[in-house]
Amino acid sequence: MLEFAGFLPILLLIGLAAIQLGLVGYAANQAGSGARAAARVASQGEGGEAAGQAAMDGSLDATVAIAGGADTTTATVTAQVPTLLPFVDTNWSVTKEATMPNDDAADGS
Incomplete structure (x- = not known):
């Protein structure tokens, strides 16, 4: 019993x-998913920031950035990782990026 009590915190x-x-x-x-x-x-x-935020869990602190080009649009999402462990650095984040081809219907062809 004493050995188990000593091993329990680990x-x-x-x-x-x-x-x-x-x-x-x-x-x-x-x-x-947000990206x-x-x-x-x-x-x-259309503006994609709101769609990116809506596609993610509302409890996550995330930023959405859109960069458009002539043929493609890239969205970058950086989300803060919730921290559960005590005494651990709480500034963890993950970044995901997605690139989509621009819609051809917007230019009338």
Whole structure:
């Protein structure tokens, strides 16, 4: 019993680290979804920032940036990773980028 009590904090720390790794994956997945949605809407000639934010979980702190070119539109989303572990740097972020071809119907062809 005493050995288990001594090992319990290590087990809890490993469990929290596994959950934290899941939060990193979740934030990366949400950033990818937001980047794809923002690029898709922006490539059709509309503002994609709102679509990118709407495609992600509202509890994530994320920024959406749109860069358009002649043939393609690129959306970049940077999302802050929620931190669960105590005593760990809380400034983790993930960045995902998506590029879509511009809509040909916008130029009348």
